[in-house]
Amino acid sequence: MLPLYDDESIPSFPRHKHDHLKRAAFQGFLAHKDMVALALYILNNAESLELMTVQTNYKYSNIIADKFLRREDPRNVLKIL
Numbered sequence: 001m002l003p004l005y006d007d008e009s010i011p012s013f014p015r016h017k018h019d020h021l022k023r024a025a026f027q028g029f030l031a032h033k034d035m036v037a038l039a040l041y042i043l044n045n046a047e048s049l050e051l052m053t054v055q056t057n058y059k060y061s062n063i064i065a066d067k068f069l070r071r072e073d074p075r076n077v078l079k080i081l
Contacts, residue, residue: 010037010068021046025053031064039065043072055081
């Protein structure tokens with residue numbers, strides 16, 4: 001996994017709706033662009049998602065999760081720990 005820096009873009013993937021995923025959890029979430037991209041993919045494509053928990057171990061990872069994931073969560077299903 002590659003570390004995330006402010007001037008780098010996060011990879012994006014084609015949209016593909018998933019209607020059965022209700023819960024997703026990341027434990028030990030790191031501020032790597034691949035992990036952020038995966039979390040964004042789930043947030044944007046899992047239509048039935050009721051809860052996504054993101055547990056970080058480092059303050060920097062928490063800041064990145066809050067910055068990139070929170071703005072993509074209009075359904076308010078994201079919980080950052």
